[in-house]
Amino acid sequence: MSSAPVQFSYQEIVSVTNNFDDVNVIGKGGLGKVYKAKVSQSGEPVDVAVRRIDHSYWLQDNAFAKEIEILSKLKHKNLISLVGFCDENDEILVINKHAANASLFEHLSDPTLTWMRRLKISAGVASALKYMHNHSVIHHNVSSTTILLDENWEAKLSGFEFCMVIQEGHLDPAYERIGVGSYKSDTFSFGIVLFQILCGMKAFLSKDGTFQAPLAIFQYEDRKLHKLVDQDLYKQMDPQSFNIFSAVAYDCLKERRAPPNMNQVLQRLEKALNFQEKYENHEHSSTVVRKGPSNEMMSTVVLEYVQV
Template identity: 60%
Template sequence: MSAPLNIPLKEIEAVTNNFDDTNFIGAGFLGKIYKGQLPLERGLVDVAVWRLDHSFWLQELAFEKEISILSRFKHMNMVSIVGFCYEDNEMLIINERVSRGSLSRHLSDRELTWMRRLQISVGVVRALSYLHNFSIIHHNININAIFLDQNWEAKISGFEYSMRISAGNLDLAYEKLGMGTYKSDMFSMGIVLFELLCGKETFVSKEDNSFQASSAIFHYENRELHKFVDPDLFSQMDPLSFNIFQKQHIVV
């Protein structure tokens, strides 16, 4: 397993045109992401450069966690790290760019068919299962941490909140809250399943912070969850597939 490269800041500035807005492709809680093409031994590689925000007080810990997880654990449904840069107060993580960007950009996309949504769900669960086998909890699964490649295959990222647990050494308070356990990933995955099923985000309105979960459970119990689903998407679903999927998202 090859270690990530320690890439000089001047090289990253060159490929992103000094972090020019024309190369900006997204933003997360911890910072902005820029695209570029980095010359490596195997040729030009499309990369996504995550530039951590200096205002975040746990910036260094998040930086170390992301690099540590992506360096030590490899899976077809996880993003691939190329390198990093810690220079002149800059903390940069360089990953291979996933062509279609985050799932959040495609949630209501007509190209994201029901079969592709199932494919994405299976891919994310496989990656989480792989990590759980090593006692790693992701702790941040959401539609912004899931990226899609050219073939609509899921690649998970966003390991800044991840943690490793040791059997028998978990604080009981965390256990009761479902934090620091696999349950936290399963709860988050349930929300992702709901969003894939309905083709929209869990929050009805970001302005008033309204949440669809309680309404979804009510409709599920009254066998009306299909009313949340886009009619075009619902028409693609086999009834048995829909029933199995909706039960999984409620149970999870």
């Protein structure tokens, strides 16, 4: 069990960030700049990310309080750890444990991010979302930029400023009608992330930089999705692992009215991971498929398993 969050003084944070020197900036989110620093936690030095809430954000107080409340209550290995906070001198600061490998977004096209690692990251995020949903919390901000990676490439879901807590299972129909306030929004967003993990950002980006969900759905239904996967990455994949993973991503986007819940998503991703582990341990007969003469032939073999 992690320790309770510490309420730091403003001067402590000024000191460890060298008065918020831009040299220490490691990112800038929707709510302000993020600084790398080192603080003491239970007598031990720990690397942290200090987010300085931008005062121009009109809901900053609400977002701050919500994030502190959520991260203080929820404890899961795939949620970013809250080290502490500061609410002093008209400053609002959130201090989380630093993720050594930054965000998933920065590694989507990285060849060192193997298929096995991508599967484990996906299963980790699904596990975190399942945990949150079981505790009546909707994340509302799932993306490749809010999924951070620690020194062991383990996923750490962050970005809790837009979370919504469902009180006693009650969901306001007005929120449901406009597409927020529902677990379905997390499922849809996670489907986008899964396609990004599989194909990279460039495969489905429009000219204005937005993700094109209909294109992802079309490519899957047209049995051409494998052509958008980096071939070096594709060669690493067990066919059934690829098939299950892509089917899960498709279902998260396509079935908007009745999408799979996170428990179902996690079970299927763990199944895909299990196939890959067997494949890499030379225990799975699908290694023979990789000797096929063309991608088209491999595609036919993979897609015959589409119902999972």
